[in-house]
Structure formats: C-alpha cells, structure tokens
Amino acid sequence: MITIEMPLVYQIGIAIAFIAIIIAFSAILREKDDIHKLIIIDLIEITGLVVVALIATDLAEALILPGLVVGVAEIMAVSELWLAKEKLQQKHSAKKFDIEVMKTAPPIIGLLLAAYGIFLTGFSGGLIAALGLMIFFLGKNMGEHFAKIENAAGYAWALWVIAFFIFMLFPSQWFLAIMLAAVGIMLKVMAKMSLVGTMRGGE
Amino acid sequence: MFEQILIRMPFGDIVHYLSGYTVVLFAFAAMFVILAIISLPEKPIDIVFGTDGYYTKDVPVDLMKFQRFMAIACGIATIGAITTGDIFNFTLFAAFIGVLNIGIVAAVKNKQVLNAAFSYGLVVMMATVPLFAGAAIIAATCGTLSIWELAVAAEATAGISVPIVAKLLLLVGVLGEGMAPFYIGKAEITRAPGAPYILMIHVSSLLLFLRVVEILLTV
Numbered sequence: 001m002i003t004i005e006m007p008l009v010y011q012i013g014i015a016i017a018f019i020a021i022i023i024a025f026s027a028i029l030r031e032k033d034d035i036h037k038l039i040i041i042d043l044i045e046i047t048g049l050v051v052v053a054l055i056a057t058d059l060a061e062a063l064i065l066p067g068l069v070v071g072v073a074e075i076m077a078v079s080e081l082w083l084a085k086e087k088l089q090q091k092h093s094a095k096k097f098d099i100e101v102m103k104t105a106p107p108i109i110g111l112l113l114a115a116y117g118i119f120l121t122g123f124s125g126g127l128i129a130a131l132g133l134m135i136f137f138l139g140k141n142m143g144e145h146f147a148k149i150e151n152a153a154g155y156a157w158a159l160w161v162i163a164f165f166i167f168m169l170f171p172s173q174w175f176l177a178i179m180l181a182a183v184g185i186m187l188k189v190m191a192k193m194s195l196v197g198t199m200r201g202g203e
Numbered sequence: 204m205f206e207q208i209l210i211r212m213p214f215g216d217i218v219h220y221l222s223g224y225t226v227v228l229f230a231f232a233a234m235f236v237i238l239a240i241i242s243l244p245e246k247p248i249d250i251v252f253g254t255d256g257y258y259t260k261d262v263p264v265d266l267m268k269f270q271r272f273m274a275i276a277c278g279i280a281t282i283g284a285i286t287t288g289d290i291f292n293f294t295l296f297a298a299f300i301g302v303l304n305i306g307i308v309a310a311v312k313n314k315q316v317l318n319a320a321f322s323y324g325l326v327v328m329m330a331t332v333p334l335f336a337g338a339a340i341i342a343a344t345c346g347t348l349s350i351w352e353l354a355v356a357a358e359a360t361a362g363i364s365v366p367i368v369a370k371l372l373l374l375v376g377v378l379g380e381g382m383a384p385f386y387i388g389k390a391e392i393t394r395a396p397g398a399p400y401i402l403m404i405h406v407s408s409l410l411l412f413l414r415v416v417e418i419l420l421t422v
Binding site: 049 | 291295298299301302305306309312314317318320321324325327328329331332333335336338339340342343348
C-alpha cells in the first residue's frame with residue numbers, strides 16, 4: 001500500500017504546478033492594491049488545487065471538493081471583510097439592469113442546465129441544476145421563489161429519510177433507495193446553491 | 204508517541220485516537236470552550252490621558268453573540284483537529300480554524316482591526332495552498348492519509364515513508380493558519396471590546412501547533 005511507484009507524468013505535473021505556484025506567489029509580493037491581492041490569492045488557491053488534482057484518483061476528487069469549499073468560504077469571508085473595511089457594504093438592493101438579453105437568455109440556459117442536472121442526479125447533478133437556477137434568478141433579479149425552493153428542499157429531506165429506511169429495512173431494494181437518495185441530494189444541493197442566486201441584494 | 208494510546212476509535216482505516224499527549228490538549232481546548240460558553244466580556248475602561256476622566260466601552264449584544272458563537276465553533280474545530288486520525292481532516296480543521304479566527308477578529312468594526320484581519324485573511328488563504336498540497340503529496344506517495352497507517356509504515360521503514368517536502372508543506376500551512384496572534388498584536392485587539400473571546404484565537408493556534416508537531420513526529 002505504501003510507497004507506490006508514481007509515474008513520470010505526476011512528477012512533471014507537480015513540477016509545473018510548483019512553477020505556477022512560485023509565479024503566483026511572486027505576483028502577490030509585487031501587488032500593493034488590496035482587491036488585486038485578493039484576486040491573486042484566489043489564483044494561488046487554484047494552483048494549490050492543481051497539486052491536489054494531480055493525484056488523479058477518486059481520493060483526489062474527495063480532496064478537491066472540500067478544498068474548493070474551503071477556498072470559496074475563505075474568499076467570501078475575506079471579501080466581506082474587505083467590503084466592511086472599505087465601507088462599501090450594500091445598504092440598498094442591487095440596481096436592476098434593463099437589458100433585453102437578461103430577460104430572455106436566463107430561462108433557456110437555466111432550463112437546459114436544470115434538465116441536464118436532473119439527468120445526471122446526485123451531487124454533480126445538483127450542482128449543475130443549481131447553476132441553471134442561479135443564472136435564472138440572477139438574470140431575473142427576483143426574490144419571491146424562496147418558498148418554492150424551501151419546499152423542494154423539504155421534499156428532498158423526506159426522500160433521503162425514505163431512502164435510508166429502505167436501506168435499513170429492505171436491503172434488497174437498494175437500487176430504489178440509491179435512486180431516491182440521488183434525487184434527494186440533487187434537490188438539496190440545488191436548493192442550497194440556488195439560494196445564493198436569490199440572496200443577491202436582499203437583506 | 205504511539206506507545207501510550209489511551210482511546211482508539213477506528214472508522215475503517217481512519218483511526219481517531221487520544222494519546223497521553225493529545226488528551227492534555229483535548230482537555231485544554233474543552234476547558235476553553237466551556238469558558239467561552241459561560242463567561243461574559245467585561246467592559247474595557249479607557250482612561251483619558253492627563254486627566255481623571257475615564258469611560259467604559261460597551262459591548263453590543265449582537266457583537267457579543269457573534270464573537271461567542273465564533274469562539275465556541277473555533278474551540279470545537281480545535282478539538283476536532285486534536286482528535287482526528289486523518290491528515291486530510293486535520294488540514295480541513297486547520298483551514299476551518301483560520302476562517303473562524305478571521306470571523307472573531309473581523310466582528311470588531313474598527314479600521315485598524317479590520318486592516319489586520321484582512322491581512323490575516325490573505326495569509327490564511329495563502330496557507331491553504333501548502334496545507335492541501337502537503338496532504339495531496341502524502342496521499343499520492345503513500346496511498347493513504349490515515350495517521351495510523353502512516354505511523355505503522357513509518358515504523359516498518361524507519362520513518363522514511365512520508366516525503367520530507369510534504370511534512371514541510373504541512374508545517375508551513377499550519378504556520379500560516381495559526382498566525383492570528385501575530386495580527387492580534389498588530390491591531391492591539393486584546394483591548395478591543397469582546398476581548399475574552401479573542402483568547403480562543405491564541406488557544407486554537409497554540410493547540411494547532413502542538414498537534415502538528417505530534418503528527419509530524421508520528422508519521
């Protein structure tokens with residue numbers, strides 16, 4: 001198990017990744033502006049994820065997802081901090097752009113992404129469907145669909161619980177349970193992520 | 204260090220454990236979580252220089268609630284970092300402690316404090332690169348992230364299984380995540396309102412350092 005022979009590709013890849021990391025770190029040394037520093041540091045995090053991705057196994061996926069989440073959490077916290085520091089926090093709701101394409105394109109793109117996400121099911125399906133809904137809500141700039149999304153999240157929980165009961169009580173019906181759990185987690189991820197789209201500008 | 208294991212909880216190949224060393228750290232962290240739950244922040248007193256005048260700074264309830272929540276969460280994350288038997292979980296807890304420390308500091312709406320918190324936030328974000336890179340290199344070269352398995356392998360091969368570069372990256376990452384006390388000194392935040400909760404930052408980074416030393420000596 002220990003000390004598996006790593007192929008040459010890994011060594012070349014990790015050398016390139018480290019060069020990218022060094023370039024990114026030298027950029028942060030030269031930068032003086034705060035917001036540019038923040039952007040460059042996000043770039044640095046992406047290069048760090050490249051190192052993780054180079055493992056190229058299932059383990060890498062299991063490491064990348066939390067790494068990505070940690071990165072997103074940190075950049076959200078620090079950018080919120082920057083807004084507070086520069087006294088730029090929004091007091092009013094976001095200004096609405098009156099552009100024709102913002103009304104027509106989001107439903108089509110959103111529908112396509114949501115349909116593809118439902119086809120995929122599971123965690124990645126939820127992410128893709130959520131992306132579709134986020135684009136829809138960001139383009140529409142509306143807030144009244146909260147209740148429906150929360151409804152969907154409630155049904156998702158119910159599906160999960162039902163799936164777990166089926167796993168426990170009728171293990172022979174595992175395929176049904178997996179499908180229920182996959183649809184449940186898709187709805188859950190979709191609901192949680194699309195809230196990001198509707199939260200814009202709202203208090 | 205593995206000789207004096209007190210509690211051992213295996214979950215597959217991830218073995219959570221408490222040794223004679225980490226049980227002390229655990230007790231320390233748990234004590235500070237309880238202190239953060241029960242203690243109330245005092246009102247700091249500023250004396251007007253050259254006169255007899257003084258004034259007290261009030262701690263707003265919402266600030267207190269937020270800082271207390273962050274401090275308790277930070278303490279629980281520290282307990283997690285101490286008890287975990289998986290290097291990846293450890294890196295996640297370290298990153299989590301970093302984010303929570305930013306939260307504790309940034310609750311104080313003061314220009315200098317916010318400046319220091321922002322610089323600390325940048326350092327925390329940078330530190331996640333060596334942290335996750337170290338974990339990834341260990342996973343790539345050893346095929347496992349379980350400290351237990353790595354320790355067994357290290358004993359079998361006289362301590363050469365984990366590459367030294369991965370150990371160094373892990374250490375650098377934890378150094379970055381645990382830098383908070385430095386920025387606290389920079390902003391003199393120990394005199395800011397809500398200061399008792401600031402102690403949790405010191406405790407968490409101290410315990411994080413002590414734990415990473417144990418991990419690096421074990422694997």
